[in-house]
Amino acid sequence: MFQNLSERLNQTLKNISGRGRLTEDNIKDTLREVRMALLEADVALPVVREFIKKVRERAVGTEVSKSLSPGQAFVKIVRTELEAAMGEANEALNLATQPPAVIMMAGLQGAGKTTSVAKLAKHLKERQKKSVMVVSADVYRPAAIKQLETLAGEVEVTFFPSTIEQKPVDIANAAIAEAKKQFIDVVIVDTAGRLHVDGEMMDEIIALHAAITPIETLFTVDAMTGQDAANTAKAFNEALPLTGVILTKVDGDARGGAALSIRHITGKPIKFLGVGEKTDALEPFHPDRIASRILGMGDVLSLIEEVEAKVDRKQAEKLATKMKTGKGFDLTDFRDQLQQMDNMGGMMGMLEKLPGVGQLPPEALAQVQDGKMTKRMEAIINSMTPKERARPDIIKGSRKKRIAAGAGTNIQEVNKLLKQFTQMQKMMKKMKGGGMKKMMRSMGGMMPPGMKFPR
Template sequence: MFENLTDRLSRTLKNISGRGRLTEENVKETLREVRMALLEADVALPVVREFVNSVKERAVGQEVSKSLSPGQAFIKIVQSELENAMGEANEALDLSAQPPAVIMMAGLQGAGKTTSVAKLSKFLREREKKSVLVVSADVYRPAAIKQLETLAAEVDVQFFPSDVSQKPVDIANAAIAHAKLKFIDVVIVDTAGRLHVDEAMMDEIKELHAAVKPVETLFVVDAMTGQDAANTAKAFNEALPLTGVVLTKVDGDARGGAALSIRHITGKPIKFLGVGEKTDALEAFHPDRVASRILGMGDVLSLIEEVERGVDQEKAMKLAAKVKQGGNFDLEDFREQLQQMKNMGGMMNMIEKLPGVGQLPPEALAQVQDGKMTGQMEAIINSMTPGERQRPDIIKGSRKRRIAMGSGTQIQDVNRLLKQFTQMQKMMKKMSSKGGMKKMMRGMSGMLPPGMKMPGR
């Protein structure tokens, strides 16, 4: 996500970060580079202009000249202005209506609307503990109705049937009436998409909006269309009272232009990011965390939240108890950790939220990106006997050769895995010692950008 922009801005800001004194000249030079980086990322020109002017105004003023570290102060200003451009803080859904609260999803065809309905319903069911009913008012594509029915079953929410012979308004009203009878908290209405913005489509969606009076009207848009995403959102916003935006396919967007342009052009907040094809690949949009990620500072807070959600708590407690009671953390446990990491979207999803990831060698990142590393480690552990997994210290020369041959790897790959396992073993021992978790959290808090704190601290 935003790789090109992160790379370009990191290189530009690195040159100024060590400066003991900022002059109008070196600020001007840096801002020229920042401007080029934003334009290349397909950020809308008015947004770039306002952003650069705001940074310049603050950078040549008192704010930087009084700072002990002017270069660092300049980067903090850039971060703050990135946050302002994207909306400063996360704006959650407002579901404080008489149940059922109705959410209407709008957008162009192919933006990922139906998938976003499923992702959002899963998000509300699992994280907000809401009962959810989904319904498709797309009477032009029978496949869309069937797709939503399949996805609803997958994410374990209720589906209200509809067919192409019905009117969208009648479908939505029937679903809401059913939800009232069944005391369902939220109804999500999937609407018809078109290949472009047209008058007939807008009239139909206005009529539907007036009939169902949703508490949230979310515009679903593809991040990879860059500033066009912001312009399409503006056209919809003029026809409908949008309350927010869901930016999809963010994992495929190396530029980031849409994320930086939408708030400025529409005045509406981005509420969610679609970060993958899986039904749990939906993140609440936090401008401060995304700004931190764009500047190569990582996003440790989101990483911690993901780990808390993705880890099987029961298994984690059993493992902690085992280690605390003096039991050995073995290769069976290590394999279990690798599998849990896979469930959290893989190693790359976690690594890209760590500070300084842009400075890693490209070949190392490429290895992680294609999932090669985790798959290879699992294959090596699977090639061991149960005895070897429980007592890794017995794995010497001939055993290593047999394991490498059985897993289709090299002896140096087996050695690398054993080294990583030993490091993990040491970390587990530290965590089980008195105050170990606190020490670990303290260490992690040192990775956070300035002004950010660990949750609960």
């Protein structure tokens, strides 16, 4: 996410951050580079112009804090203006109404709207402890109704059935009436998507909105369409009183133009980011944290929240005990850790929230970005017998051959996994008896600049 923009901006700002003094000339050169970085990231031109204008106004003749060099002060200004462009602070859903609170979802076909309904339902159920009902008012695609029913079963929320013979307004009203009877907190209404914005679609969705008066009207849009995402959101906003945007497929968007353009063009906040295909891959949008990520400063707060929400506490406590004693850590534990990591968006999903990740060597990042790597490791461990997982030292020639065949890989990959596991076991032993700090200090020399362990 934002990889291209982050790389380009970091390189540009590195050139100025060490400057002892800011002048019209060096600001001018840097701003030209920043402008090019934003345009290449497919940020809308009006947004780029406004952004550059504000940074220039604040940077020239700025009062510099004694704790910051002028170059660092400039980076701080860029960060503040990135936050402002995206909305400054997270805007949570407004559910303050007589239950059920109705949320209406709108968007073009293929933007991930129906999946976002399920993700949002799961988020409300697990993070906000709300009872949720979902209903499909998409009478043009029977598959959409079936898809939502399947997803509702996955995330364990109430599904209200509908058919293509019914009218969207009748479906939504019937669902809301049933939700009242069942004392359900939130009803999410999925609407029909189209391949493009058209008059017929707008008329239908306007009529539906008028009939159910939702407290939240969210527009789902694909981040990979760049500034077109902002323009499509604007067209919808002119027809409907949108209250916010869900930006989907952000994990596949290395540019970030949509995230930086939407607020300025529509005046509406991005409320959530869709960061993967799984039903828990939905993050509240925090402009300050995203600005930090773009500038390579990390997003540790989001990482902590994710760990609290997605890590199995019992498993974590069991592992902590093994780490303290330095005993009993086996390949089953190793596999459990890989699965926990996968639940949190994989290694890259975690790494990109840490400060200094942009300074890692490209070949190291390329390895981490290959999500197949952890799946391959899991497959290898799953091909082992319980005895082999508990005692990897018995895994020799013929066993390795069998495990590789069972996992659909080769002996070299099995050897690589066993080597990584052995290294991890050694680390566990170093942690025994308060050796954590010592181990981290010894690892510190292996870290790239900007990624240091606390001493």
